[in-house]
Amino acid sequence: MLLKAISLSRSYGHDSTTTVALRDASFDLMDGEFVAIMGPSGSGKSTLMNIIGLLDRPTSGSLIFAGEHTANLSPDHAARLRNCRIGFVFQSYNLLGRNTALENVELPLVYAGVRRRERELRAAEALDKVGLSDKAQRWPLQLSGGEQQRIAIARALVTDPALILADEPTGALDSRTGNEIMALLQHLNEQGRTIIMVTHDEIVGSHASRIIRLQDGTIIGDQDVPDRVLTGSTGRKLRGWGVTGFG
Amino acid sequence: MNWWEGFRIARRALWVNRLRSFLTMLGIVVGVASVIAMVALGSGAKAQVEEQIRSFGANVLVIEPIAGQSGGGARLGTLTESDARGIAGLPPVRAAAPSVRGRAQIVRGNRNWSTTVNGTTVDYFVVRDWPLSAGRQFSSKEESSADKVVLIGHTVAQELFQGGNPIGAEVRILNAPFQVIGVLAAKGQSGAGTNQDDVVFVPISTAKRRLFGGGDDGDRQSVAYILAKIVSEEKVGPAVAQIQALLRQHHRLGSDRDSDFIIINPSEAMALRNATTTTFAWLLASIASVSLLVGGISIMNIMLVSVTERTREVGIRLAIGARRKDIRTQFLMEAITLCLLGGLIGLVLGAGIAIAAGRLAGWPIFIGLNAPVLAIAFSASVGLLFGWYPASRAARLEPMEALRHE
Numbered sequence: 001m002l003l004k005a006i007s008l009s010r011s012y013g014h015d016s017t018t019t020v021a022l023r024d025a026s027f028d029l030m031d032g033e034f035v036a037i038m039g040p041s042g043s044g045k046s047t048l049m050n051i052i053g054l055l056d057r058p059t060s061g062s063l064i065f066a067g068e069h070t071a072n073l074s075p076d077h078a079a080r081l082r083n084c085r086i087g088f089v090f091q092s093y094n095l096l097g098r099n100t101a102l103e104n105v106e107l108p109l110v111y112a113g114v115r116r117r118e119r120e121l122r123a124a125e126a127l128d129k130v131g132l133s134d135k136a137q138r139w140p141l142q143l144s145g146g147e148q149q150r151i152a153i154a155r156a157l158v159t160d161p162a163l164i165l166a167d168e169p170t171g172a173l174d175s176r177t178g179n180e181i182m183a184l185l186q187h188l189n190e191q192g193r194t195i196i197m198v199t200h201d202e203i204v205g206s207h208a209s210r211i212i213r214l215q216d217g218t219i220i221g222d223q224d225v226p227d228r229v230l231t232g233s234t235g236r237k238l239r240g241w242g243v244t245g246f247g
Numbered sequence: 248m249n250w251w252e253g254f255r256i257a258r259r260a261l262w263v264n265r266l267r268s269f270l271t272m273l274g275i276v277v278g279v280a281s282v283i284a285m286v287a288l289g290s291g292a293k294a295q296v297e298e299q300i301r302s303f304g305a306n307v308l309v310i311e312p313i314a315g316q317s318g319g320g321a322r323l324g325t326l327t328e329s330d331a332r333g334i335a336g337l338p339p340v341r342a343a344a345p346s347v348r349g350r351a352q353i354v355r356g357n358r359n360w361s362t363t364v365n366g367t368t369v370d371y372f373v374v375r376d377w378p379l380s381a382g383r384q385f386s387s388k389e390e391s392s393a394d395k396v397v398l399i400g401h402t403v404a405q406e407l408f409q410g411g412n413p414i415g416a417e418v419r420i421l422n423a424p425f426q427v428i429g430v431l432a433a434k435g436q437s438g439a440g441t442n443q444d445d446v447v448f449v450p451i452s453t454a455k456r457r458l459f460g461g462g463d464d465g466d467r468q469s470v471a472y473i474l475a476k477i478v479s480e481e482k483v484g485p486a487v488a489q490i491q492a493l494l495r496q497h498h499r500l501g502s503d504r505d506s507d508f509i510i511i512n513p514s515e516a517m518a519l520r521n522a523t524t525t526t527f528a529w530l531l532a533s534i535a536s537v538s539l540l541v542g543g544i545s546i547m548n549i550m551l552v553s554v555t556e557r558t559r560e561v562g563i564r565l566a567i568g569a570r571r572k573d574i575r576t577q578f579l580m581e582a583i584t585l586c587l588l589g590g591l592i593g594l595v596l597g598a599g600i601a602i603a604a605g606r607l608a609g610w611p612i613f614i615g616l617n618a619p620v621l622a623i624a625f626s627a628s629v630g631l632l633f634g635w636y637p638a639s640r641a642a643r644l645e646p647m648e649a650l651r652h653e
């Protein structure tokens with residue numbers, strides 16, 4: 001088991017103005033799963049995601065990550081786990097605009113203390129996996145949204161983490177480009193990486209193998225997807241969009 | 248993340264906002280420039296004093312009569328050759344030389360030159376650490392029999408002989424023929440700005456009997472001044488007291504009477520004369536501290552702005568694994584790089600100002616290896632001091648809060 005959430009709650013604000021963003025969320029996550037967290041806007045999806053990603057702490061409840069209790073994790077230890085065990089993909093890409101594509105992908109390795117030469121090699125390799133080797137020296141603003149998100153995925157992959165967290169990874173993309181990103185995530189999942197993805201889009205969610213549904217901060221459903229949409233090389237059910245040449 | 252990675256990030260961030268970076272470092276530039284100019288002037292003045300003292304002779308006391316004290320207003324006053332012998336016999340005194348002095352025309356062929364004629368003994372050159380560049384010293388026979396031999400200064404040699412060999416040549420002083428037996432090594436300017444090489448020396452006996460000789464026997468004994476060389480700097484104080492006591496006893500001065508002589512320590516006088524440059528150096532020091540303070544505050548201000556502007560960047564870095572100290576290092580390096588750059592510009596500017604001030608005001612300037620070391624030390628510590636708070640603030644940001652920042 002990669003992760004165990006026990007009765008996670010998170011509220012914001014003080015006494016009178018308290019918002020409960022997450023209430024008693026419990027679930028287990030196995031290695032190799034592809035989970036979509038779904039629900040309407042404001043239902044607490046990002047809140048849950050941030051707690052799982054060790055970017056935030058629950059107000060109550062506990063999270064066991066890779067066998068480790070995270071309640072008393074020091075900030076530095078949490079940073080270390082984020083660095084080498086978790087890869088983040090955000091809706092707004094969150095690339096550093098002053099760094100080239102390659103430098104952005106290198107960044108986690110900088111904080112992992114990897115030497116420059118090896119860093120560049122591994123970053124180039126990660127860029128190759130997302131099919132953007134030729135864009136290594138571009139600035140983020142010179143790239144399309146889909147390309148920027150693939151750079152972000154390469155950055156999430158570069159430390160070879162067990163878990164990838166993607167918060168609305170297709171939220172800012174048109175459906176065609178969004179599908180390419182989904183195909184990429186599925187491909188990574190097929191290679192054994194555990195993926196948790198937040199989305200409010202049913203079609204996007206149907207690429208996952210399991211869907212956890214949230215409403216007003218409470219888990220209202222948690223089930224496997226029977227008619228999963230597969231787009232990868234082993235895809236059984238291609239929906240007509242082109243599979244780009246990665247992998 | 249190490250400091251070098253921090254520097255790489257800082258370099259880029261500063262370059263993106265280059266105008267802002269430049270304006271921010273102006274305070275540091277002025278501050279460091281003042282420090283450099285101050286040190287250049289200060290050490291120049293110090294070096295000059297040392298050079299003057301060295302050129303006059305280290306640990307030398309000058310004893311002069313106070314004219315008119317012993318009645319009659321005699322031209323030479325009260326000091327005598329036997330006073331000089333007495334002083335030379337004191338334990339802290341290495342050597343003492345009595346001297347008389349006058350101005351005279353020196354003629355060689357059709358050239359003539361007006362200069363100072365000093366009558367003294369061989370000890371004079373021991374006191375002043377003044378070697379010959381050619382020829383020989385007075386012999387004791389020449390001293391005792393008042394022979395007409397002369398040692399000439401570097402300038403006199405140039406004026407009268409123009410590169411020719413003066414040794415053995417004849418010159419006329421006050422119409423008497425003198426043989427040149429030696430040329431003194433060049434000494435350069437004195438502390439008072441006079442040319443020390445524009446001088447000739449004859450034995451004191453010769454000066455008195457053949458050049459400036461007075462009538463009576465009292466005048467024959469008296470001297471214009473006595474130079475005394477003290478064995479070491481620490482012994483100068485005791486030596487002054489002993490000479491004082493000795494001369495008062497020689498001159499039979501009761502405790503109710505003032506001394507009829509004065510003991511001067513030229514090193515002290517020379518150090519005093521450099522007070523002007525010292526004052527200027529202090530002025531620069533205050534400009535430096537104010538500018539460094541103002542510069543530091545503007546660095547802190549801009550760094551706080553920079554941290555706020557880049558809160559989201561901090562969030563991203565934290566999310567992908569930066570530790571708090573990595574974030575602090577990054578912003579601290581940015582502040583230090585900014586300051587070091589300002590320090591470097593300040594170093595060049597300060598050296599330029601010092602050199603210009605030296606040229607215009609004629610002050611001595613010394614720019615040594617301590618200048619770059621000081622520039623780096625001052626600017627790096629300003630960066631560290633004033634960058635610490637903004638950098639710590641960046642390091643304290645919570646990852647999620649920072650990521651939500653627009």
Ligand SMILES: Nc1ncnc2c1ncn2[C@@H]1O[C@H](COP(=O)(O)OP(=O)(O)O)[C@@H](O)[C@H]1O
Binds near residue numbers: 012039
């Ligand atoms: N930092 C915060 N401070 C106050 N309220 C917050 C904060 N973050 C989220 N919330 C609130 O918590 C609820 C859940 O938010 P979020 O997890 O972002 O929802 P989702 O990602 O599903 O759209 C919302 O009502 C939101 O306003």
Ligand SMILES: [Mg+2]
Binds near residue numbers: 045046047
């Ligand atoms: Mg959200």
